[in-house]
Amino acid sequence: MKAHELSFWAATATPYTPNQPLVGEHRGDVVIIGAGFSGLSTAFHLKQADPGCEVIVLEAEYVGYGASGRNGGFAMTVFGVSLTVTHMLHGTERTREAYHYMVDAVTYLEQLVQEHRLNCDFRRSGFLRVATTPGYVRRIQEEIDLALRLGLDGIEWWDKRQVQDAVHSSRFLGGWWEPRCALVNPIKLVRELKRLAEAKGARVYERSPVIAVRRRHGGVTVETNQGRVLAEKVVFATNAWSHHFPWVRRLQVPAWTYMVATEPLTPEQWQTLGWEKGMGIEDARNLIHYFRPSPDGRLLMGGGPVRLSFGSRPAPDRDASALRHLEQFIHTLFPSLTPLRLTHHWGGPFSATLDLVPAIGYVQDRRGIYNVGCIGHGVSLMPSNGRILAALALEQETQHTALWFVRRRVWPWPPEPARWLVSHLVKGYLSLEDRWYERKGLGPRNA
Numbered sequence: 001m002k003a004h005e006l007s008f009w010a011a012t013a014t015p016y017t018p019n020q021p022l023v024g025e026h027r028g029d030v031v032i033i034g035a036g037f038s039g040l041s042t043a044f045h046l047k048q049a050d051p052g053c054e055v056i057v058l059e060a061e062y063v064g065y066g067a068s069g070r071n072g073g074f075a076m077t078v079f080g081v082s083l084t085v086t087h088m089l090h091g092t093e094r095t096r097e098a099y100h101y102m103v104d105a106v107t108y109l110e111q112l113v114q115e116h117r118l119n120c121d122f123r124r125s126g127f128l129r130v131a132t133t134p135g136y137v138r139r140i141q142e143e144i145d146l147a148l149r150l151g152l153d154g155i156e157w158w159d160k161r162q163v164q165d166a167v168h169s170s171r172f173l174g175g176w177w178e179p180r181c182a183l184v185n186p187i188k189l190v191r192e193l194k195r196l197a198e199a200k201g202a203r204v205y206e207r208s209p210v211i212a213v214r215r216r217h218g219g220v221t222v223e224t225n226q227g228r229v230l231a232e233k234v235v236f237a238t239n240a241w242s243h244h245f246p247w248v249r250r251l252q253v254p255a256w257t258y259m260v261a262t263e264p265l266t267p268e269q270w271q272t273l274g275w276e277k278g279m280g281i282e283d284a285r286n287l288i289h290y291f292r293p294s295p296d297g298r299l300l301m302g303g304g305p306v307r308l309s310f311g312s313r314p315a316p317d318r319d320a321s322a323l324r325h326l327e328q329f330i331h332t333l334f335p336s337l338t339p340l341r342l343t344h345h346w347g348g349p350f351s352a353t354l355d356l357v358p359a360i361g362y363v364q365d366r367r368g369i370y371n372v373g374c375i376g377h378g379v380s381l382m383p384s385n386g387r388i389l390a391a392l393a394l395e396q397e398t399q400h401t402a403l404w405f406v407r408r409r410v411w412p413w414p415p416e417p418a419r420w421l422v423s424h425l426v427k428g429y430l431s432l433e434d435r436w437y438e439r440k441g442l443g444p445r446n447a
C-alpha cells in the first residue's frame with residue numbers, strides 16, 4: 001500500500017521520507033521492533049533514562065504504518081474494552097488502578113506535547129459517550145455509577161437535552177461527558193515521537209522488516225532482510241503484529257476496525273450539528289462507533305463491524321461492508337447531512353488479549369519485553385507505556401512497573417483453528433450484549 005493510502009491522516013499529512021533500512025551488522029543495547037507510539041516512546045524514554053544506552057528501532061515499513069498512523073486520534077481513559085467489562089473480568093482494585101493510570105496517561109501525553117512542542121493538533125476537547133437507545137441510557141448510567149464507586153472523578157451524566165444541545169442528533173438520548181480527554185492528529189503525533197527519539201540519539205531504521213529473533217549467549221540477535229543487530233534486549237513493540245513472532249505468538253490476536261472521512265462540511269452543515277466543543281464521540285456499544293471532526297472540517301467516523309483473521313493471514317485494510325455500514329450510520333445519526341460524499345476509507349488492526357486488557361512483561365527471561373492488547377485504545381496508553389517498557393529493558397523498578405497489568409499472567413490464545421473459534425466467540429458475546437441493549441432502541445443492527 002502506498003503511504004498516502006494508509007489513512008485519511010496519511011493522505012493529508014506533509015510528504016514523508018522514511019529513513020534508510022538497516023544494512024549489515026550493528027550492535028546496540030536495546031533493539032525495538034516496531035515504530036508506532038509504543039516503540040518510539042520506548043526509544044525516547046530509554047535514552048532519557050540512560051543517555052549512554054544504544055537504542056535501535058527497526059520498522060518493517062515506515063513510522064506510523066501500524067495503528068498509530070491510522071487511528072481516530074482519541075486520547076482517552078478507556079482501559080481495555082470498557083470500564084464494565086474490565087471490572088467484570090478483573091475486579092474492583094485492578095479496574096481502579098488501571099483507570100487512574102489512564103487518567104495519568106492523558107495528562108502525561110499533554111505534558112509531552114507541551115514540554116517538547118509536539119506538533120500534533122492536541123486539543124482537550126473532551127469525550128462524550130452517547131446513548132442511542134434507551135438500553136444504552138441504562139448502560140451508561142450504570143457505568144457512571146461504577147466509575148463513581150471506583151472513585152473516578154471528572155465524569156458527569158448529561159441528559160438528553162444537554163447532549164442534544166452539544167451535538168444536534170435526535171438519536172442521542174443521554175451521555176457520559178468527560179472533559180479531560182483529548183483529540184490528536186495521530187500521524188503527526190507518531191512522527192513527532194520519532195523526532196523526539198532521534199533527538200535523544202536513538203537510531204530508527206525503516207523498511208527493515210524483522211524476520212528472525214534469536215537468543216544468544218548474553219543477549220539476542222535480531223535479523224532483518226538486509227542486516228542484523230546484536231543487542232542485550234529486544235522490545236516487541238509490534239502490537240497487532242506480535243503473533244508473527246514465536247516468542248510472543250499466543251499473547252494476542254489482531255482485530256480490524258474501519259474508518260471513513262467525509263468531504264469537508266460547509267459552515268452551514270456544521271451549524272446544523274452544533275458540536276461547538278468539537279469533542280470526540282463514541283456510542284455505548286462494546287463494538288463501538290466513534291466519530292469526531294477533523295481539523296479541516298470533515299466528519300470522521302469509525303467502528304461498527306470488526307474483522308478477525310485466521311493464523312497469520314491478515315484481514316483486509318479496507319472492507320466494503322464496513323464502508324456501507326459507516327455511511328448508513330452517518331445517515332442514521334445526522335440525516336440532515338446526507339447525501340454526503342465519503343472521500344477516504346481505511347482500516348487497521350488493533351491487538352486483543354484473551355482477557356481483554358493490555359499486558360506488558362518479559363518473555364521468559366529478561367531478554368525479551370512485550371506490550372500487547374491495546375483493545376483499540378492506545379493513543380494515550382502507548383506513549384505512557386513507553387515509560388514502562390523502557391524501565392523493564394533497563395531492569396528498573398518504578399511505580400509503573402508495579403502496576404498489576406505489568407508482568408501479569410496472560411492467558412494464551414489457543415493455536416489455530418481453536419483461536420479462530422474462540423476469537424469469534426468473544427466477539428459474538430460482545431456483539432450479543434450490544435444487541436440486548438439495542439432491543440428496545442434504534443441502534444444499528446447489521447454490524
Ligand SMILES: Cc1cc2nc3c(=O)[nH]c(=O)nc-3n(C[C@H](O)[C@H](O)[C@H](O)COP(=O)(O)OP(=O)(O)OC[C@H]3O[C@@H](n4cnc5c(N)ncnc54)[C@H](O)[C@@H]3O)c2cc1C
Nearest residue numbers: 034036037038060066067068071072074210348374378379
Ligand atoms: C482504525 C483504528 C482506529 C483506532 N482509533 C483509536 C482511537 O481513536 N483512540 C485510541 O486510543 N486508540 C485507537 N486505536 C488503537 C491505537 O491506534 C493503537 O492502540 C496504537 O496505535 C498502538 O500503537 P503501537 O505502537 O503499540 O502499535 P502500532 O502502531 O500498530 O505499531 C506496530 C508497528 O510494528 C511494525 N511491525 C510489525 N511487524 C514488524 C516486523 N516484523 N518488523 C519490524 N516492524 C514490524 C508495524 O509495521 C507497525 O508500524 C485505533 C486503531 C485502529 C486500527
